[in-house]
Amino acid sequence: MNLDLDPSSPVPLYAQIVEQVRRQVALGALRPGDRLPTVRDLAVHVRVNRNTAARAIQELERRGVVRTRVGQGTFVQDRAAEIERAVLEEQMDQAIDRLLVEAGNTGITLEALAERFADRLEKFRKKQAGKEGGEHE
Amino acid sequence: MNLDLDPSSPVPLYAQIVEQVRRQVALGALRPGDRLPTVRDLAVHVRVNRNTAARAIQELERRGVVRTRVGQGTFVQDRAAEIERAVLEEQMDQAIDRLLVEAGNTGITLEALAERFADRLEKFRKKQAGKEGGEHE
Amino acid sequence: MNLDLDPSSPVPLYAQIVEQVRRQVALGALRPGDRLPTVRDLAVHVRVNRNTAARAIQELERRGVVRTRVGQGTFVQDRAAEIERAVLEEQMDQAIDRLLVEAGNTGITLEALAERFADRLEKFRKKQAGKEGGEHE
Amino acid sequence: MNLDLDPSSPVPLYAQIVEQVRRQVALGALRPGDRLPTVRDLAVHVRVNRNTAARAIQELERRGVVRTRVGQGTFVQDRAAEIERAVLEEQMDQAIDRLLVEAGNTGITLEALAERFADRLEKFRKKQAGKEGGEHE
DNA sequence: GTGGTCTAGACCACT
DNA sequence: GTGGTCTAGACCACG
Numbered sequence: 201m202n203l204d205l206d207p208s209s210p211v212p213l214y215a216q217i218v219e220q221v222r223r224q225v226a227l228g229a230l231r232p233g234d235r236l237p238t239v240r241d242l243a244v245h246v247r248v249n250r251n252t253a254a255r256a257i258q259e260l261e262r263r264g265v266v267r268t269r270v271g272q273g274t275f276v277q278d279r280a281a282e283i284e285r286a287v288l289e290e291q292m293d294q295a296i297d298r299l300l301v302e303a304g305n306t307g308i309t310l311e312a313l314a315e316r317f318a319d320r321l322e323k324f325r326k327k328q329a330g331k332e333g334g335e336h337e
Numbered sequence: 338m339n340l341d342l343d344p345s346s347p348v349p350l351y352a353q354i355v356e357q358v359r360r361q362v363a364l365g366a367l368r369p370g371d372r373l374p375t376v377r378d379l380a381v382h383v384r385v386n387r388n389t390a391a392r393a394i395q396e397l398e399r400r401g402v403v404r405t406r407v408g409q410g411t412f413v414q415d416r417a418a419e420i421e422r423a424v425l426e427e428q429m430d431q432a433i434d435r436l437l438v439e440a441g442n443t444g445i446t447l448e449a450l451a452e453r454f455a456d457r458l459e460k461f462r463k464k465q466a467g468k469e470g471g472e473h474e
Numbered sequence: 475m476n477l478d479l480d481p482s483s484p485v486p487l488y489a490q491i492v493e494q495v496r497r498q499v500a501l502g503a504l505r506p507g508d509r510l511p512t513v514r515d516l517a518v519h520v521r522v523n524r525n526t527a528a529r530a531i532q533e534l535e536r537r538g539v540v541r542t543r544v545g546q547g548t549f550v551q552d553r554a555a556e557i558e559r560a561v562l563e564e565q566m567d568q569a570i571d572r573l574l575v576e577a578g579n580t581g582i583t584l585e586a587l588a589e590r591f592a593d594r595l596e597k598f599r600k601k602q603a604g605k606e607g608g609e610h611e
Numbered sequence: 612m613n614l615d616l617d618p619s620s621p622v623p624l625y626a627q628i629v630e631q632v633r634r635q636v637a638l639g640a641l642r643p644g645d646r647l648p649t650v651r652d653l654a655v656h657v658r659v660n661r662n663t664a665a666r667a668i669q670e671l672e673r674r675g676v677v678r679t680r681v682g683q684g685t686f687v688q689d690r691a692a693e694i695e696r697a698v699l700e701e702q703m704d705q706a707i708d709r710l711l712v713e714a715g716n717t718g719i720t721l722e723a724l725a726e727r728f729a730d731r732l733e734k735f736r737k738k739q740a741g742k743e744g745g746e747h748e
Numbered sequence: 749g750t751g752g753t754c755t756a757g758a759c760c761a762c763t
Numbered sequence: 764g765t766g767g768t769c770t771a772g773a774c775c776a777c778g
Binding site: 404406 | 523
């Protein structure tokens with residue numbers, strides 16, 4: 201359970217936890233049947249108020265990502281991986297769509313946007329290539 | 338001054354006003370020298386309290402978008418259009434970059450993302466084309 | 475009557491007018507018995523609302539700098555010059571005192587302040603010398 | 612947190628709070644990491660409405676003097692002390708410069724001003740000396 | 749008429 | 764508990 205929280209982000213701590221756990225489920229870092237840390241442990245581990253940790257887990261349960269069995273702990277649900285994976289892809293498409301709508305509102309032509317996109321992608325690719333080999337975590 | 342507020346949005350009313358006015362300045366719907374509605378008129382028009390409208394306009398002044406002269410009203414600043422325009426483009430690039438990073442985190446290759454992007458863009462273009470002719474304003 | 479108003483200053487327009495007229499009286503540019511422009515003329519001349527001009531003159535009268543004789547106009551009072559001159563010097567001393575108090579509050583020693591003062595004065599003197607001969611108004 | 616507000620001052624209450632907190636940071640009475648009183652406590656303490664106190668603290672955050680973490684309180688920022696200190700010194704220099712310009716406008720020679728300054732400083736020094744020993748806090 | 753400040757009191761989200 | 768937003772309504776200074 202590697203969680204990386206940013207207290208100065210506008211997105212609430214509990215939401216950051218939820219998001220990152222869902223992502224780990226989607227990517228297979230957490231697999232169906234895996235046991236999550238207890239609220240207490242989670243709170244200590246990510247240095248957060250116990251209420252915040254509790255709220256995060258509660259939210260995960262509400263979304264059906266995990267299931268709490270009293271006395272035993274909280275476990276990743278069976279079909280969670282595929283569901284979260286689909287959600288992630290759906291979100292990506294939505295992000296793209298938002299970009300397109302935004303471009304329209306801004307008066308940028310779709311052609312110009314596509315160009316811009318290609319441009320940023322190229323830059324990004326180069327930056328990635330530069331990092332190769334220097335990776336630690 | 339067409340403003341469209343969503344009271345159920347998590348973004349505060351005053352911030353929604355700020356955002357939309359900035360956009361209108363960036364897009365040239367409001368031009369340097371133009372006078373904004375008075376605080377009172379704005380409040381009535383968008384159905385918020387006078388204080389809320391005042392806060393929005395104060396925020397706009399703080400950002401240098403408008404200049405208020407007591408007793409006369411508030412006016413769009415001279416260089417506001419270009420500045421806001423630049424901000425808007427910068428935001429667009431940032432949105433694209435976030436998309437790229439996000440893709441990386443999700444394990445999607447940049448190629449797959451580019452494909453996906455082209456795909457959504459095509460769909461969007463068609464939808465746009467379909468709307469043509471039904472446009473009034 | 476040369477008045478130089480700054481609409482973007484925090485000090486109100488009417489107060490700027492008052493201040494500058496008093497200064498001119500103190501410095502002898504306006505002398506006892508001199509007639510001020512009418513409210514109407516003043517307003518046109520300095521490009522200000524008539525209410526603002528009226529308020530300025532009213533304030534000058536309240537302070538005894540000028541005296542309005544209905545049907546004839548407003549005139550600089552007899553002893554105004556010496557009084558305003560004294561006021562000006564008094565204000566200068568007060569400004570100095572404020573500086574001293576401020577230095578105390580800031581934890582700057584009086585020695586350091588004196589040094590600082592000498593320093594700025596030297597710089598100021600040089601800048602003045604540089605301007606000589608290039609003066610137009 | 613000793614704050615001394617003057618309700619009859621033309622400078623708004625919230626701005627007075629901002630100013631005094633900044634000064635305390637500059638002078639080291641409040642140090643980086645220190646926690647400010649809560650909005651509610653501050654309001655009670657200086658006898659203003661909660662909104663007024665909140666506005667002051669928001670303004671401080673906007674200026675980067677403090678950082679607020681919802682649910683925890685607001686804390687003095689790391690580099691705030693040096694920044695505010697620099698601002699204070701800058702203001703002092705500006706005050707001196709204003710004095711010099713003012714002297715020029717008034718027709719006082721710089722020599723006369725320097726003399727005057729030395730004179731007031733001497734008086735001030737004596738008054739300070741007289742107070743020694745009577746100080747309690 | 750304009751904007752600015754302040755109070756009172758309510759409601760909400762986050763920790 | 765924390766801060767943030769919003770409304771209602773009053774008062775003030777400026778033009």
